[in-house]
Amino acid sequence: MLTSRTKDVRVVKRPMSRFGGDVFYAVADPTRRALLDLLAQGEEPVNSLAERFAMSRPAISQHLAILLKTRLVRARRVGRERLYQLQPKPLEQIYDWVALYERFWTEKLSALGEHLRKNREKRS
């Protein structure tokens, strides 16, 4: 019975992030992208995932926590394992944003802009 223990004065460490659950941030880290790529082949427990990386299991757990907060993965308990599962819906945000630029490189609009720029320089 821990009644005689003094109550700790908690020095609140701020886990605040500039990007709270932002998809672009989540995907910026190559390890997290690799995790998503692995999970794209099927759900997998943490240890199985961690074995493929040159870092500790807690590190992978923390990456998965970020992916969880971004809702890019889901986890379900099976026995004493937690199977992580891809949940790619938030990637749609990235897709939609980048898709706006797609026309710039497919329709070669940038090349057109450069062409106009050169002509303008000749005239001036």
Place this chain on the structure above:
Amino acid sequence: MLTSRTKDVRVVKRPMSRFGGDVFYAVADPTRRALLDLLAQGEEPVNSLAERFAMSRPAISQHLAILLKTRLVRARRVGRERLYQLQPKPLEQIYDWVALYERFWTEKLSALGEHLRKNREKRS
């Protein structure tokens, strides 16, 4: 004649980044995405860009330097201005990566796993 000045011992500050010119990293910052969005409407000088943000001009310059290193923008001198121009080609990397998952959230079946299996050795 600065002969009496002692030669400075240069404390080399390391500007090294884990992500050297990585597109995903460049785009992770909301300010840099906003810069790209602005430049999508046409080339623009630095001051004109900086006016739209609640931060100093050098901060914008540094963001632009990162976009330059990633080749997401180009700059050309005109008088004493530097006009920055969108160069969206590198975004294709993001597009291609996310596009693999698109089939994942639209359909339910995909040959995604097969594709990733082939590419996995490159990263490790």
Place this chain on the structure above:
DNA sequence: TTTATACGTAAGGCTGCGCTTACCTGTCAA
């Protein structure tokens, strides 16, 4: 010239990221 403008860059501060080790809980096995 001299002065003003547009911009880059160095220097430094603060903070959060990404990692580690240590510790804890929860589940299965013996």
Place this chain on the structure above:
DNA sequence: TTGACAGGTAAGCGCAGCCTTACGTATAAA
């Protein structure tokens, strides 16, 4: 029970990211 295993989480360390101010440089204007 006890032990082993899976995994989440706290604490802390080193450093990169993002900002600031101060300064340097190139061009244009006076």
